[in-house]
Amino acid sequence: MARLRTGIPGLDEMLMGGFMEGDAVLVAGNAGTGKTTFGLQYLVNGIVQYGENGVLITFEQLPDQIYRDAMTFGWDLRKLEEENKIRIILTSPPVLMKMIEASMFDELIRDVSPRRIVIDSISHLETYVSPSELRKEVYRLLMYFKSKGLSSLLTWEVANLMNSGSPTEGVSINFLVDAIILLKLVEIESSMRRALLVLKMRGSDHDKTLREYLITSQGIKLSSPFAGYEGIITGTPRSTRLTEDSLREWAKAFGRKG
Amino acid sequence: MYDTENLIKRLLSSETKGDLLTLFHRNPGLIDTMEGIALRIGKRGDAIEAEVRDLADLGMLRISKLGDYEVVSLDVKRDMEIQHAITKYLESKSRGREV
Numbered sequence: 001m002a003r004l005r006t007g008i009p010g011l012d013e014m015l016m017g018g019f020m021e022g023d024a025v026l027v028a029g030n031a032g033t034g035k036t037t038f039g040l041q042y043l044v045n046g047i048v049q050y051g052e053n054g055v056l057i058t059f060e061q062l063p064d065q066i067y068r069d070a071m072t073f074g075w076d077l078r079k080l081e082e083e084n085k086i087r088i089i090l091t092s093p094p095v096l097m098k099m100i101e102a103s104m105f106d107e108l109i110r111d112v113s114p115r116r117i118v119i120d121s122i123s124h125l126e127t128y129v130s131p132s133e134l135r136k137e138v139y140r141l142l143m144y145f146k147s148k149g150l151s152s153l154l155t156w157e158v159a160n161l162m163n164s165g166s167p168t169e170g171v172s173i174n175f176l177v178d179a180i181i182l183l184k185l186v187e188i189e190s191s192m193r194r195a196l197l198v199l200k201m202r203g204s205d206h207d208k209t210l211r212e213y214l215i216t217s218q219g220i221k222l223s224s225p226f227a228g229y230e231g232i233i234t235g236t237p238r239s240t241r242l243t244e245d246s247l248r249e250w251a252k253a254f255g256r257k258g
Numbered sequence: 259m260y261d262t263e264n265l266i267k268r269l270l271s272s273e274t275k276g277d278l279l280t281l282f283h284r285n286p287g288l289i290d291t292m293e294g295i296a297l298r299i300g301k302r303g304d305a306i307e308a309e310v311r312d313l314a315d316l317g318m319l320r321i322s323k324l325g326d327y328e329v330v331s332l333d334v335k336r337d338m339e340i341q342h343a344i345t346k347y348l349e350s351k352s353r354g355r356e357v
Contacts, residue, residue, distance in 0.1 A: 062298065064284035081287075089287045092294045098324040099289070 001203070004052070004116070004151050007045025008038070010222025014198055014207035019179055021151060023202070024142045026122075026173065028156040029183030033194060034215050035155040036061065037073070038183070039118040041219040042153055044075045047085045052115035055108065056088045057096060059124040063088045073219045087112050093125045097137065100144050109148055117145055121155040122173070131172060138173045178202040183213075195226060262347040265340065268316060274301070274309045282319065282332040289331040316340070 003018035012018045019025055029035050043054035058066065066088060070077045080086040087108060091099070099105045122138060129137050138154075145152040154177070174180065180199040185192055196213045198206045209225040228239055269275060277299045282288060288295070292310060293303035310330055313319040317336040322329050 062285050063287055087287060089289060090285055090298075091289050092291070095290055095294065095324065095327060095329055098327050098329075102324045104322075104324065 005045070005050060006042050007049045008041055008220050008222065010211065010213075011196075011220075014209075014211065014222070015179075015201065016205055016207075019151060020202075020204060022146055022149060023151055023178035024145070024176070025151075025153045025179040025181065026156055026177040027153060027181045027183065028158060030158050030185055033183035033185055034213075034220055035157070035183060036066075036069075036120050037215060038181070038220055039120050039153055039155055040066070040070055040075060040077075041073070043086060043116055043118055044070070044077075044080070046116045047080055053085045053112050054087075054116040054118065055112060055114045056086065057117070057119045058088065058090050059092060059119075059121065061090075061120070063090050073217065075219075084112060087114075093128045093137075097141070100141070105144075106148075109150075114150060116153070117150045118153045119155070121157050123155075123157040135172045135176065139176050142176060174200075196222065262343050265316065266344060266347070268312065269318075271312075272309055274299075274306055275313060277301075278306065278309060278313060279318070282337075286332050286334060289329055291327055291329055295330050 002021040003012075003015075004021050004023075005012050005018035006015070027035050027038050039056065043056055046052040046054050056066070067077050077086060077088065081088060089096075089108075096105075119141075125134055125137055142152060154173075156173075177200075179201045182197040182199045184195045184197075186195050187193075194213050194215070196211050198208070211225050212223040214221050214223055269279065278295070281295070281299055285298075288298070290298075291303070292307055295310065296303045296306045299306070310319060310321070314321045314330070317333060318340060320331050320333040320336075322331070
């Protein structure tokens with residue numbers, strides 16, 4: 001089965017070569033975890049490194065702002081758009097659904113010949129449809145992309161910033177997507193760090209370790225696995241290492257008993 | 259052919275038109291309902307409708323029917339033509355002043 005490499009340093013190794021071609025991927029995380037950067041990097045790497053054109057659909061952020069932010073990573077989206085390798089569409093969810101219904105989106109696909117599509121963010125659909133409709137509408141959207149041979153990546157914003165529990169709790173579309181990447185802010189020893197987990201990957205093995213990642217001037221870069229901590233995903237990280245102080249306390253208590 | 263002077267007057271006839279042109283030039287991939295477009299410049303749909311229709315009449319914007327929705331987008335090709343015509347007009351004007 002062909003794989004779609006993300007080009008994100010360290011991630012493709014975790015995914016055993018990349019996402020499966022044609023799959024729908026959900027990237028879920030809190031604000032500030034880099035979901036948009038993840039999506040952009042996936043698209044830009046697709047074009048620049050693998051010759052695969054892409055489409056970005058944004059519901060909130062103005063493309064103007066996206067062009068500017070992308071430039072800080074050295075990604076010239078305007079140039080790529082002029083070369084007809086990427087198309088950035090700013091719209092609202094009901095209009096997107098109507099565009100698909102009216103075959104208006106087919107024109108865009110014919111025009112750009114994309115292999116990858118990113119929707120930033122699918123959470124906006126929630127404001128237009130009821131929870132039961134949400135699942136149906138996302139299913140319709142994903143099936144449309146699959147029928148056109150597109151690999152899709154959807155971002156999902158988790159509302160509570162420092163929640164305990166899994167960032168995909170309550171997301172009714174977990175079962176519709178083929179892979180889930182979880183991004184999470186964690187507080188460890190009084191500093192904020194970022195953690196990535198491949199939560200699900202249908203039909204493929206993957207690295208199950210929790211990895212720290214950095215947002216560098218070249219984009220997202222995976223770092224080493226979080227070692228020596230537990231409870232990171234549930235929001236209450238604890239060191240599993242015995243500290244010098246705790247060892248001293250333990251020795252004192254042991255000494256007293258002895 | 260356009261009457262370029264009249265065209266420029268119509269383009270600059272209101273602040274809202276200026277806001278709309280700036281919005282579409284900076285974000286050429288914008289496609290949304292009247293209300294959705296208005297939201298992106300901090301206004302309400304009914305406050306921009308007349309201006310949007312005038313810009314559509316000039317050919318810069320395109321209004322398409324999508325089922326029961328009316329969506330607005332930039333007509334990139336027509337927009338380029340109009341920009342080209344304005345540039346030529348302004349150049350000829352400045353040459354006239356120099357003489």
